[in-house]
Amino acid sequence: MIDKKPLPHSPVARDIERATVVASVSLPSTPRGPLGKALPSTCHHASLCLSDPSPIIPIRLSPTGLESVAEAKQSKANAAQSRAKANAERAPSASSSSPSRLRRFARFPRRSSASIASTSRIGGTTNCTSIFMEIVEVVRDDCKDGMVKCAIEDGWVKPSMCQNNFTCKPVQDEIHGVLFPASEDETMEVEHLLLEPQIEKDLSNNIMLMGSEHSKECLAIEDFTFAVDYTDCKADFGKIYSDAALIQKHEFVDSMLQGVNEGNLHGQSNFCSICPELFWDNDCAESLEVKCASQNTSCIRNFRSDLRTKSIGIHSDAGEFSDLSNALNSPYDAATPDRDAYLFDDVSTNQLPDVFRSSLGWDASVEGKHPSQCSSMPNEIDDETIWIPKNLFEEVSSPFGSIFDTTKLCGRDVRVGNFSEAHKTHLGDEDSAVITNKRLRKPTRRYIEETSDLKSRCCRETRGLVIQKQRGLHASRVQRRKNAAVMGNETIISKDEFLTVDESRATYALRFPKSELRNNASEDWTRTVRNEKSGIRRKHHRLWTLPEVMKLIEGVSHYGVGRWTDIKRLLFATSAFRTSVDLKDKWRNLLRASAAQLHDRKQVGPHKKHVTLPIPQYVMRRIRELSAIHPYPRERKPRALLISSNPVFSRSNDNSSSGDDELTEET
DNA sequence: CTTAGGG
């Protein structure tokens, strides 16, 4: 039905290198009934928020409205007619230049209300977990690992903007310096695959919800084109599946369909369609070590992907979601308690993305709208269109990255919560309740505090997610520490098992010999310090324990002063909350304390207001010894202050001070 | 990013 000869590229294509952008997009749960029941009528629309200056790109997931396969076939003739008409109406450049494209357009007839640049084609898929767009300007400089960062033409997206949000790859080999649109071969291949009766049956019934009373609302399988990146099929991956039950490889499908019971298939689809938040929101304690229920379905082994950068969670302001994945069967929906069956072996967080990347594509009809017009689209498009809030990517994707890290580190049950409270209101039925129950957890105390803090004092810098006092004009800084990624999951760690990030860190620490960390973790380490001048100020405060101090001392004795990073790496590896800066500060404070103690002892006498941990004398002595061996760089301020402010404390006093405990930090 | 240093 489709010619396989090399795709002649249009004049437009000559100018613009084309590639298929594969963006993984997850949409939050969709209001729906039990499995196999309704897909929301809104499911065939989605919007993809790219970023400024194109806040929203409407995407039609289903052009003609969702139709069943049968209906699709039946309507082909009609569609063809309308297509031809539409094509004729389309810009001459597009229609005349690329028959293949026309074909592709023709294959996926849709009402052209979705507006995208006329040369643009946006495909969507999926359970809406993947959307790929074709119309990209490939930015070659960003080529990396066979992937290319790209930008959508018409300035909707700037290369810099799509970094980490989108990756694209040439759909075809580069020829004459031009990247061609996806070959029809590929399309054919996939199409064939999709049209396989077996699959059609399974997918349509179990996944695509075909045959259900709401089949009309389902995406017609035929409306999908596969843009599969076979190169992404890692050897050890072997079998790959894509979101929305779209399989990337024949063999996978074959194996999957052979003797694989429905449950397994569901499992596949589940995995594939799981939104990131769901994906990681599982109960598997050692959730990262999971096995697939069937050998045949050993799909998820050893695959790696970088969900953080490639998978994008999306939720809609409207609260309506085109999440086919959820509509299909989410792990918590159709899943039984033994869902663990769909665990993953050696899943690396770096590799999830590929799973979500498979894409169905279709040609979005074009009306040549400009980005500027896009803002008015809500009025122009039927209300089924979903508008994705801008800046969604950062909001959603980054937490995932953190989660992954944590999950991996902790190897414990880390639940993801705080994922768009908005869903909740739209998930009325039990199924939804299950999901919500699992997904939405009570925010941590700290999170609550911080959010409230955020409201009261906007635009703060964060340390991790901890709001810091606003100081200076450097408001744009986000993460300043290496462990910020770990800390970043504070918001999403549930409170039940681990109340605070520290707890999670403590979890991480559990992998190591027991440390004092765990023992102290329950202590409130964050408290609000009232500052009469600036009001409430948050402060991280975690008292240093003696073991910690001893470790610090040991580290200093071993490395010397100044190599705080080394010390931290070696001795405080399990104490994520002790940064190298903290070590430095602590050491400085210890020096001061020892000096002060010395002075107090000799001169003024005890005016001990210190509520702090009393430091044993032998520790103090040790500190002084070390300070002699490893003089703190210019740590003379206290002394200088003392000397200047109190002439009584003269040099002579110091020199005459007692014995071998003499502080010799300066000079 | 790391360290030093002021606050």
Next chain:
DNA sequence: CCCTAAG
């Protein structure tokens, strides 16, 4: 403990 400058 926070923040920033400097390298």
